[in-house]
Amino acid sequence: MDEIKIALLSCGAEYSGVYPEIEKAINKFNAKIIHPFVETSDIDDAVEEIGMDVASPDLRLMAAKAKSLVEKNADADAVFICTCFRCAEGALMRNEVRRYIAERSNIPIISYSFTERTTAATLYTRMEALTTTARRKALLAIKKQEGLTAGIDSGSTTTKAVVMQDNEIIGHGWVPTTQVIESASKAFSLALEEAGIKQNEIEAFGATGYGRLLIGENMHPNFVQEEITVNSKGAAFLADKQEGMATVIDIGGMDNKAISMMNGIPGSFTMGGICAGASGRFLEIASRRLGVSIEELGPLALKGDYRNVEMNSYCIVFGIQSLVNMLSQGAEPADVASAACHSVSEQIFEQQLQEIDIKEPVIMVGGCSLISGLVKIMEDLLRVKIIVPKDSQYIGAVGASLLASGFRR
Amino acid sequence: MSKITKIIVSPYYLPIIPKLYEKGFDLIIKETCYGVMISGEEKDVKDAVDFLRKEFKNSVFIKDRGFPPGEKVRCRADRGGGGRPGFHQLEYEISMLPNIEKALNEIYKSDKKTIKKKKKRIGIDKLQSIIKENVPL
Amino acid sequence: MKIFIFPPTSLILSDLVERFGHDPLAMMKVVRERVTGPSLDSPPINVTPNDVKDGLKYVAVEVPSGVRGRLALMAPLVEKADAAIMVKNADYTFGCVGCARTNEYLRYFVKRRRIPYIELEYPYTEEEAKEFVISIKNFLSNLENKNG
Numbered sequence: 250m251d252e253i254k255i256a257l258l259s260c261g262a263e264y265s266g267v268y269p270e271i272e273k274a275i276n277k278f279n280a281k282i283i284h285p286f287v288e289t290s291d292i293d294d295a296v297e298e299i300g301m302d303v304a305s306p307d308l309r310l311m312a313a314k315a316k317s318l319v320e321k322n323a324d325a326d327a328v329f330i331c332t333c334f335r336c337a338e339g340a341l342m343r344n345e346v347r348r349y350i351a352e353r354s355n356i357p358i359i360s361y362s363f364t365e366r367t368t369a370a371t372l373y374t375r376m377e378a379l380t381t382t383a384r385r386k387a388l389l390a391i392k393k394q395e396g397l398t399a400g401i402d403s404g405s406t407t408t409k410a411v412v413m414q415d416n417e418i419i420g421h422g423w424v425p426t427t428q429v430i431e432s433a434s435k436a437f438s439l440a441l442e443e444a445g446i447k448q449n450e451i452e453a454f455g456a457t458g459y460g461r462l463l464i465g466e467n468m469h470p471n472f473v474q475e476e477i478t479v480n481s482k483g484a485a486f487l488a489d490k491q492e493g494m495a496t497v498i499d500i501g502g503m504d505n506k507a508i509s510m511m512n513g514i515p516g517s518f519t520m521g522g523i524c525a526g527a528s529g530r531f532l533e534i535a536s537r538r539l540g541v542s543i544e545e546l547g548p549l550a551l552k553g554d555y556r557n558v559e560m561n562s563y564c565i566v567f568g569i570q571s572l573v574n575m576l577s578q579g580a581e582p583a584d585v586a587s588a589a590c591h592s593v594s595e596q597i598f599e600q601q602l603q604e605i606d607i608k609e610p611v612i613m614v615g616g617c618s619l620i621s622g623l624v625k626i627m628e629d630l631l632r633v634k635i636i637v638p639k640d641s642q643y644i645g646a647v648g649a650s651l652l653a654s655g656f657r658r
Numbered sequence: 659m660s661k662i663t664k665i666i667v668s669p670y671y672l673p674i675i676p677k678l679y680e681k682g683f684d685l686i687i688k689e690t691c692y693g694v695m696i697s698g699e700e701k702d703v704k705d706a707v708d709f710l711r712k713e714f715k716n717s718v719f720i721k722d723r724g725f726p727p728g729e730k731v732r733c734r735a736d737r738g739g740g741g742r743p744g745f746h747q748l749e750y751e752i753s754m755l756p757n758i759e760k761a762l763n764e765i766y767k768s769d770k771k772t773i774k775k776k777k778k779r780i781g782i783d784k785l786q787s788i789i790k791e792n793v794p795l
Numbered sequence: 796m797k798i799f800i801f802p803p804t805s806l807i808l809s810d811l812v813e814r815f816g817h818d819p820l821a822m823m824k825v826v827r828e829r830v831t832g833p834s835l836d837s838p839p840i841n842v843t844p845n846d847v848k849d850g851l852k853y854v855a856v857e858v859p860s861g862v863r864g865r866l867a868l869m870a871p872l873v874e875k876a877d878a879a880i881m882v883k884n885a886d887y888t889f890g891c892v893g894c895a896r897t898n899e900y901l902r903y904f905v906k907r908r909r910i911p912y913i914e915l916e917y918p919y920t921e922e923e924a925k926e927f928v929i930s931i932k933n934f935l936s937n938l939e940n941k942n943g
Contacts, residue, residue, distance in 0.1 A: 284739050289746040306888050336861065338896070365860040661831070742890075746889055754924065758807055
């Protein structure tokens with residue numbers, strides 16, 4: 250495996266005690282940090298070119314490093330941009346530097362805001378995706394599924410599997426996640442059963458999602474890959490948007506991702522996962538409180554108006570409490586369902602989607618993409634039409650099966 | 659006693675290293691692209707600083723350095739290229755050193771204990787031309 | 796006397812203060828204590844998440860971690876100082892002094908402590924350099940006169 254060079258464009262990391270954590274996360278994937286060289290005289294020029302005239306010298310230096318990078322003065326395969334959480338100036342510059350690099354090069358980028366509590370483990374999935382995008386360019390170029398392959402997506406809430414043959418999905422499996430291996434085997438069996446195929450006929454299969462490493466150890470798939478890369482491929486395939494820019498919003502049971510991709514390959518992305526209020530779990534609890542199934546929540550929300558319900562918090566505890574209070578005061582269940590969808594959408598919109606460029610088409614995938622009320626509210630917030638492809642909840646499994654084509658014997 | 663490191667900077671070439679070797683200081687001496695680093699016991703470093711200030715007077719500028727010479731976590735060769743964060747500031751300050759040197763030379767020449775700031779009056783010719791340019795006839 | 800200098804990494808200020816017979820409270824000595832100690836837990840500067848918490852002595856938890864970590868290193872210098880010399884147009888400061896918010900707070904902290912201070916501009920011309928050096932020399936001599 251070739252060593253990947255990741256240009257670190259950071260402000261505050263050394264003084265937040267997180268530099269070693271970043272280095273550890275980068276080193277785990279056989280990558281190393283590089284610092285693009287900058288002449289003192291380049292700094293003001295770079296700030297002028299980017300046009301964002303910030304006061305903090307380290308952010309100005311970040312601009313100059315970005316310029317050095319796009320002018321190919323630094324030999325970098327990927328870029329990691331990070332600044333302190335809650336720093337407005339840092340957030341502004343981080344975003345503009347990311348945009349500046351993305352518009353002028355094909356180098357994959359991720360941006361992140363850290364606190365002193367950020368650990369290497371928090372960064373692993375991001376770094377795995379970043380290094381994969383840089384390292385496996387040939388594999389990621391696969392656009393067509395060939396032969397007989399399968400994919401398993403072991404999510405924190407549900408486990409999905411698909412069997413594909415000659416660019417078509419011929420079998421699906423979907424089970425709630427209990428034990429990772431047990432659920433994966435069950436989902437895989439269901440997909441095989443629908444396809445009418447025996448496991449030994451499968452030419453190659455891949456695993457992704459939260460439980461992928463465990464599957465890797467026990468079920469010996471041909472490859473194990475994080476969900477940013479895999480889901481991008483899956484989204485591009487399912488929505489048939491293999492060329493050009495697209496945005497993928499993936500709201501899962503526990504965490505969510507927003508990916509800005511080019512030709513089906515992730516460019517910049519963000520991952521949630523700190524707050525349960527911005528996840529499918531919030532909607533599950535809301536539907537339970539409403540006495541409806543999760544499948545019924547979306548259509549119910551479409552009939553309601555969130556503006557009729559007062560919610561004071563995004564929190565899975567206090568926000569749900571607000572909804573319960575409103576129900577006890579006689580609020581319409583449809584309005585409450587709409588408020589639940591609005592709460593999740595708005596939090597994702599405020600906290601995650603600001604970090605990437607929303608370029609149309611916007612493709613929504615993951616389990617929550619089946620909740621029509623949520624998709625509608627997200628459309629209203631983004632003011633764009635959102636595509637929800639068929640089989641959108643199987644996104645990871647489809648992406649894994651597609652990429653498995655590259656591993657056929 | 660603990661070991662300390664200082665960096666000696668001059669706006670132009672001076673035989674700092676030969677002089678230090680000549681005096682036989684018990685120090686680690688390292689030349690870098692922006693100055694000479696000396697590292698050793700505090701007393702030896704202080705003696706060397708006193709000697710250099712005496713020898714080169716106002717042409718050398720000296721400050722402490724946190725990292726010992728060649729420290730891996732800070733050295734460009736080991737940390738993945740790029741200058742140290744402090745490098746750019748040093749480079750910027752070095753550009754001012756010739757004027758600071760001249761200022762120090764002048765101060766030390768002066769007999770006065772304290773020199774008061776004096777604003778220079780604008781010359782009559784300059785004033786006349788400003789009036790001509792700005793006041794319509 | 797102990798003089799806080801800003802930028803605390805300045806070669807010129809550190810040199811002038813020492814040259815005029817005082818002790819510059821410079822950042823480099825703080826870094827030295829951290830990086831030459833028995834263990835380097837959090838390279839390169841050895842600022843750990845606990846240091847970032849120490850920064851809460853000066854600013855609230857809503858202030859970004861990078862500001863708190865930097866203050867944990869630099870604010871104690873202000874607390875130790877008898878006087879301060881600060882350059883206002885220090886635009887080329889990076890690393891420890893790479894954050895404008897931290898730098899604003901440090902200047903404020905000097906003023907809040909009510910120690911004698913002067914604020915100057917980095918000189919660009921010969922004339923400005925002369926005024927710069929004279930101001931520092933006079934400031935330091937006046938301190939000696941007041942205390943001596």
